Amino acid sequence: MADALSRVFAALADPTRRDMVARLALADAGVSELAEPYGMSLQAVSKHVRVLEDAGLVSRRREAQRRPVHLEADVLDLMTGWVERFRRQAEERYRRLDDVLASLPDDPPDGAPDGAPDTDPPDTDPPGARPTGEPA
Amino acid sequence: MADALSRVFAALADPTRRDMVARLALADAGVSELAEPYGMSLQAVSKHVRVLEDAGLVSRRREAQRRPVHLEADVLDLMTGWVERFRRQAEERYRRLDDVLASLPDDPPDGAPDGAPDTDPPDTDPPGARPTGEPA
DNA sequence: GTCTTCCTCAACCGAACGGTTGACTGAGTC
DNA sequence: GACTCAGTCAACCGTTCGGTTGAGGAAGAC
Numbered sequence: 262m263a264d265a266l267s268r269v270f271a272a273l274a275d276p277t278r279r280d281m282v283a284r285l286a287l288a289d290a291g292v293s294e295l296a297e298p299y300g301m302s303l304q305a306v307s308k309h310v311r312v313l314e315d316a317g318l319v320s321r322r323r324e325a326q327r328r329p330v331h332l333e334a335d336v337l338d339l340m341t342g343w344v345e346r347f348r349r350q351a352e353e354r355y356r357r358l359d360d361v362l363a364s365l366p367d368d369p370p371d372g373a374p375d376g377a378p379d380t381d382p383p384d385t386d387p388p389g390a391r392p393t394g395e396p397a
Numbered sequence: 398m399a400d401a402l403s404r405v406f407a408a409l410a411d412p413t414r415r416d417m418v419a420r421l422a423l424a425d426a427g428v429s430e431l432a433e434p435y436g437m438s439l440q441a442v443s444k445h446v447r448v449l450e451d452a453g454l455v456s457r458r459r460e461a462q463r464r465p466v467h468l469e470a471d472v473l474d475l476m477t478g479w480v481e482r483f484r485r486q487a488e489e490r491y492r493r494l495d496d497v498l499a500s501l502p503d504d505p506p507d508g509a510p511d512g513a514p515d516t517d518p519p520d521t522d523p524p525g526a527r528p529t530g531e532p533a
Numbered sequence: 534g535t536c537t538t539c540c541t542c543a544a545c546c547g548a549a550c551g552g553t554t555g556a557c558t559g560a561g562t563c
Numbered sequence: 564g565a566c567t568c569a570g571t572c573a574a575c576c577g578t579t580c581g582g583t584t585g586a587g588g589a590a591g592a593c
Contacts, residue, residue: 263412264412266412266415267410267411267412267415270406270407270409270410271406271407271410271580273406274403274406274407274410275403275580275581276399276400276402276403277581279402279403279406279479282483283483285487286483286486286487286490287486287490288490291539291540292539292540292541293538293539293540301581301582301583302582302583302584303539303540303541304540304541304542304582304583304584305581305582305583307540307541307542308541308580308581308582309581311541312580323589323590325539325590325591326537326538326539326540326589326590326591327538327539327540327590328539328540328541332483332487334483334484334487334488337480337483337484338484340476340480341477341480341481341484343415344473344476344477344480345477347418347419347422347468347470347473348470348473348474348477350422350423351421351422351468351470352470354422354423354424407550411550411551413551427569427570428569428570428571429568429569429570437551437552437553438552438553438554439569439570439571440552440553440554440570440571440572441551441552441553443570443571443572444550444551444552444571445551447571448550459559459560461560461561461569462559462560462561462568462569462570463568463569463570464569464570464571
């Protein structure tokens with residue numbers, strides 16, 4: 262099966278499942294309780310819960326006949342971690358671009374203006390490098 | 398087609414596409430450039446880029462024959478916003494539970510111990526309310 | 534025991550997904 | 564004009580996904 266991150270993203274790609282997570286953030290709930298608002302069979306809801314569980318977003322315990330579903334918020338950090346990393350990188354890239362533009366002299370034509378040379382190929386991996394890969 | 402949030406999550410549910418995002422955070426790239434590391438056809442990569450574009454994660458401009466792909470980091474905020482909201486709610490719920498446990502007297506039997514009453518229904522929507530829905 | 538409640542398993546179905554191949558377009562070079 | 568480069572469009576194919584129905588299991592209630 263897919264890697265952890267893929268499972269988490271895929272699990273949250275469904276509006277019904279996102280809504281379940283939203284409701285489980287407020288309180289644990291049984292499957293039939295969860296199913297109430299949606300116009301679908303109990304089995305379908307059970308499947309959705311299973312997807313969330315496989316993604317590690319949710320756990321179930323046994324409590325008499327009930328099977329309360331509990332939100333495991335930790336996994337969400339895995340995701341925000343990933344997202345934040347690249348958001349910051351992209352932002353940084355923007356900032357550098359702004360610096361370059363700011364350092365340009367008022368008239369562009371002549372070669373090699375002052376601040377420009379050191380801004381071009383700083384940390385961008387050599388093109389054609391192996392995939393930047395999943396963050397560890 | 399699906400809502401914006403679903404498209405973003407779905408787009409990032411694929412490892413190849415996440416890798417593309419990771420690389421685009423470092424520098425814009427053309428499709429064939431992007432395709433290089435993966436053992437798949439150019440058309441497949443083009444499709445992946447289209448998915449990212451439909452999710453608003455990426456944009457393309459025209460530049461001579463090239464069609465450089467550019468990461469649009471803003472949409473990532475949409476996601477972290479959603480995630481953070483429920484992570485915090487869940488955390489808050491834990492904190493309140495801890496408070497309740499901490500406020501219990503050493504012998505549980507009698508009713509209404511001191512600090513307990515004010516911890517029950519502060520911002521929890523009435524149960525059975527309409528689906529907590531997509532955050533606006 | 535029987536009965537009810539809560540839930541899961543299994544099989545099926547249509548739609549979407551991730552990939553392929555082949556034909557094509559747009560822009561630049563000769 | 565002919566040709567190449569970069570990329571897309573269209574049709575197809577196998578697998579996964581989100582839902583259904585029907586049968587069945589586990590834990591009380593009677």
